[in-house]
Amino acid sequence: MTDVRPPVGLVDSGKGSNPIPAGGVAPEAEFDVPSGLPAGTPTPRAGDARLARLSLNQRTTANWNLREAIDGTVAAGLSSIGLWREPIAEVGLATAVGWIEASGLRVSTICRGGFFTTADPVERRNAHDENLRALDEAAALGAPTLVLVPGGLPEGSKDLVGARSRAAEAVAALALEAKARGVVLGIEPMNPIFAADRGVVSTLAQALDIAEQFAADEVGVVVDTFHLWWEPGVEQQIARAGAGERIVSYQVCDWITPLPADTLLSRGMMGDGHIDFPAFTRAVATAGYTGDIEVEIFNAEVWAAPGAEVLATLARRYATLVHPHL
Amino acid sequence: MTDVRPPVGLVDSGKGSNPIPAGGVAPEAEFDVPSGLPAGTPTPRAGDARLARLSLNQRTTANWNLREAIDGTVAAGLSSIGLWREPIAEVGLATAVGWIEASGLRVSTICRGGFFTTADPVERRNAHDENLRALDEAAALGAPTLVLVPGGLPEGSKDLVGARSRAAEAVAALALEAKARGVVLGIEPMNPIFAADRGVVSTLAQALDIAEQFAADEVGVVVDTFHLWWEPGVEQQIARAGAGERIVSYQVCDWITPLPADTLLSRGMMGDGHIDFPAFTRAVATAGYTGDIEVEIFNAEVWAAPGAEVLATLARRYATLVHPHL
Numbered sequence: 001m002t003d004v005r006p007p008v009g010l011v012d013s014g015k016g017s018n019p020i021p022a023g024g025v026a027p028e029a030e031f032d033v034p035s036g037l038p039a040g041t042p043t044p045r046a047g048d049a050r051l052a053r054l055s056l057n058q059r060t061t062a063n064w065n066l067r068e069a070i071d072g073t074v075a076a077g078l079s080s081i082g083l084w085r086e087p088i089a090e091v092g093l094a095t096a097v098g099w100i101e102a103s104g105l106r107v108s109t110i111c112r113g114g115f116f117t118t119a120d121p122v123e124r125r126n127a128h129d130e131n132l133r134a135l136d137e138a139a140a141l142g143a144p145t146l147v148l149v150p151g152g153l154p155e156g157s158k159d160l161v162g163a164r165s166r167a168a169e170a171v172a173a174l175a176l177e178a179k180a181r182g183v184v185l186g187i188e189p190m191n192p193i194f195a196a197d198r199g200v201v202s203t204l205a206q207a208l209d210i211a212e213q214f215a216a217d218e219v220g221v222v223v224d225t226f227h228l229w230w231e232p233g234v235e236q237q238i239a240r241a242g243a244g245e246r247i248v249s250y251q252v253c254d255w256i257t258p259l260p261a262d263t264l265l266s267r268g269m270m271g272d273g274h275i276d277f278p279a280f281t282r283a284v285a286t287a288g289y290t291g292d293i294e295v296e297i298f299n300a301e302v303w304a305a306p307g308a309e310v311l312a313t314l315a316r317r318y319a320t321l322v323h324p325h326l
Numbered sequence: 327m328t329d330v331r332p333p334v335g336l337v338d339s340g341k342g343s344n345p346i347p348a349g350g351v352a353p354e355a356e357f358d359v360p361s362g363l364p365a366g367t368p369t370p371r372a373g374d375a376r377l378a379r380l381s382l383n384q385r386t387t388a389n390w391n392l393r394e395a396i397d398g399t400v401a402a403g404l405s406s407i408g409l410w411r412e413p414i415a416e417v418g419l420a421t422a423v424g425w426i427e428a429s430g431l432r433v434s435t436i437c438r439g440g441f442f443t444t445a446d447p448v449e450r451r452n453a454h455d456e457n458l459r460a461l462d463e464a465a466a467l468g469a470p471t472l473v474l475v476p477g478g479l480p481e482g483s484k485d486l487v488g489a490r491s492r493a494a495e496a497v498a499a500l501a502l503e504a505k506a507r508g509v510v511l512g513i514e515p516m517n518p519i520f521a522a523d524r525g526v527v528s529t530l531a532q533a534l535d536i537a538e539q540f541a542a543d544e545v546g547v548v549v550d551t552f553h554l555w556w557e558p559g560v561e562q563q564i565a566r567a568g569a570g571e572r573i574v575s576y577q578v579c580d581w582i583t584p585l586p587a588d589t590l591l592s593r594g595m596m597g598d599g600h601i602d603f604p605a606f607t608r609a610v611a612t613a614g615y616t617g618d619i620e621v622e623i624f625n626a627e628v629w630a631a632p633g634a635e636v637l638a639t640l641a642r643r644y645a646t647l648v649h650p651h652l
Binding site for chain 2: 158164193195196197202203205206229230231255258261262263273274275276
């Protein structure tokens with residue numbers, strides 16, 4: 001990491017504070033992305049025990065293909081990665097499996113299955129079959145969890161109760177299929193900002209109401225700070241999830257305001273927004289979760305930054321805001 | 327309403343369907359705003375019994391001052407209006423009271439009090455005093471309810487639990503003050519999209535948990551479709567609110583996607599989005615609510631349209647989507 005520098009246009013040089021010492025270029029100068037602010041702490045490097053559970057969700061470095069994401073994750077000293085199906089499909093499953101095995105990385109999750117709120121019988125069957133393929137991929141890659149994003153209201157429908165009911169039915173149809181493959185389904189409750197068009201399961205309480213209809217080695221829940229930070233009583237729901245051994249993934253990123261114009265890309269780097277990561281993380285740790293912790297950030301500015309700088313920033317933020325509270 | 331015409335730029339004349347008949351201008355042609363689509367039903371006019379409970383929340387016609395809003399509401403045949411404090415302040419409370427009394431309109435709510443999540447003692451006192459002034463105004467205008475928007479996280483704070491706790495404390499400090507003035511405090515739970523920067527009370531269940539600590543003639547809840555449509559179990563919460571006679575206002579507007587870039591202005595005209603108004607309205611009616619029903623739409627396109635056309639559209643949409651289900 002000798003080429004770390006502030007992203008163009010993101011550092012306010014008008015404040016009179018020049019991050020470059022008078023003596024010349026400081027080789028250790030590092031800057032957070034996307035804020036452009038000087039790094040508040042040294043970057044944890046390969047071998048640093050604090051990185052043991054940190055996982056890069058591949059969408060955080062959306063401009064990297066699978067090869068680059070694997071290499072970047074290894075280079076940053078992480079031992080885990082959360083993979084998305086589209087970049088796997090680009091190279092083919094067998095190649096992806098080979099690369100992952102050669103890399104030594106764990107696959108923390110496969111993102112994503114779900115999208116099963118349709119009322120149309122043919123579409124339901126297609127969605128089910130697609131989820132079976134996703135489960136096959138998760139099993140082949142050794143991922144313990146397939147993340148399920150339920151999907152939004154079907155086109156033209158305003159029946160949210162019905163869509164939620166069908167999502168639960170679709171989970172039921174997949175539960176034993178998942179277990180047979182050694183994969184646990186992870187229902188991801190999503191911020192209500194996405195209730196209409198992306199995910200009709202809106203709270204951890206609601207996700208647990210579904211998951212608890214099945215065995216814990218069949219269906220669990222994904223605990224994502226962005227989606228759940230606002231939920232009244234979320235600490236109690238996290239405890240409930242932990243008591244039932246239902247937490248299959250802990251994902252972190254921040255809620256920033258003002259929201260970017262494209263709300264799908266409104267996630268921020270931990271520390272750049274309003275979420276209390278120490279308190280949230282303590283709740284997850286107290287609930288007994290010992291798995292990997294993914295950083296998943298959909299954000300145009302993050303995507304525009306060099307992947308290595310994104311990884312360095314998220315490792316620093318994780319080391320200060322998350323790891324001490326595990 | 328002889329000057330109704332499609333708003334400039336909103337009607338797609340490229341589709342080959344000219345709304346003006348070949349014989350000349352059709353005096354009855356009406357178009358919805360902001361969609362620009364032909365009206366699906368005749369506009370209810372003054373004297374139409376369906377308008378008896380319909381109230382214009384003044385922010386829906388944000389470009390109208392108080393005088394224009396009163397005149398426009400009367401002209402549209404409504405008998406109720408929800409007032410905001412800023413336009414009242416522009417003319418002074420005494421003038422506003424005189425205008426309202428002369429108009430014969432009911433004032434359904436005063437918007438808005440609240441903004442009391444601060445931890446700073448001086449700011450807390452100031453917020454309390456400001457809410458007392460708002461209560462005085464509500465009493466003077468004969469409004470049964472002061473709508474309380476709790477406010478977001480204080481600047482730099484990430485303590486959402488603390489902010490919620492302070493909001494409840496602030497309500498407690500105001501409860502008897504409201505009762506003494508014959509005004510009921512209406513806690514407005516807000517869509518979690520606003521949890522960080524506008525309203526830390528995020529669900530109807532949470533608002534009721536606060537309200538039920540007080541008498542029903544002191545503290546109630548505002549039921550707003552935009553804020554609550556996604557809430558799991560919202561029908562049960564509406565029933566709970568009704569059983570305790572806690573519903574002090576029913577406000578309607580739609581959730582539209584994609585969300586406009588400014589999420590504060592992301593509310594849509596009823597029928598333009600994803601909310602099931604018949605089902606939601608039946609729940610409110612079944613819960614026993616018999617008060618006024620406000621249309622409150624923050625939307626740049628609505629604000630850019632002539633107020634009379636906005637009122638005509640909302641009256642039509644109310645007549646088809648809300649009124650039949652009361």
